[in-house]
Amino acid sequence: MTEQNEENDMQEVSRLRFDCPHCGSYMKVRTSKTHLPEYRELYLHCTNEFKCGYRCKAALSISETLAPSYRPNLAVNIKLSPWLKQKVGLENQGQIRLIDEPKKEAKR
Numbered sequence: 001m002t003e004q005n006e007e008n009d010m011q012e013v014s015r016l017r018f019d020c021p022h023c024g025s026y027m028k029v030r031t032s033k034t035h036l037p038e039y040r041e042l043y044l045h046c047t048n049e050f051k052c053g054y055r056c057k058a059a060l061s062i063s064e065t066l067a068p069s070y071r072p073n074l075a076v077n078i079k080l081s082p083w084l085k086q087k088v089g090l091e092n093q094g095q096i097r098l099i100d101e102p103k104k105e106a107k108r
């Protein structure tokens with residue numbers, strides 16, 4: 001896979017889309033509230049407003065850490081994925097190094 005393809009795939013994944021469970025139309029996020037950094041409440045409205053009109057509240061929460069942050073917030077405690085737990089175990093045994101310094105861009 002080329003670098004360009006990877007970039008395009010990431011853009012596709014970043015578009016979070018909800019379809020109305022009743023009519024299948026696209027739902028818009030009207031407002032959202034944040035109480036915790038790892039949790040967000042979303043208020044969704046069906047875009048088929050006059051023929052359907054469904055509205056609902058949804059919750060989005062970060063459930064697992066897949067890769068640790070280079071700038072961790074110590075107030076945030078999100079459980080590690082089983083894969084990452086295994087890697088942390090290997091790092092603690094000195095077998096691997098999990099976090100390297102962020103790569104600096106090559107100077108031209």
Ligand SMILES: [Zn+2]
Pocket residue numbers: 020021022023024025046047048052053054
């Ligand atoms: Zn609908």
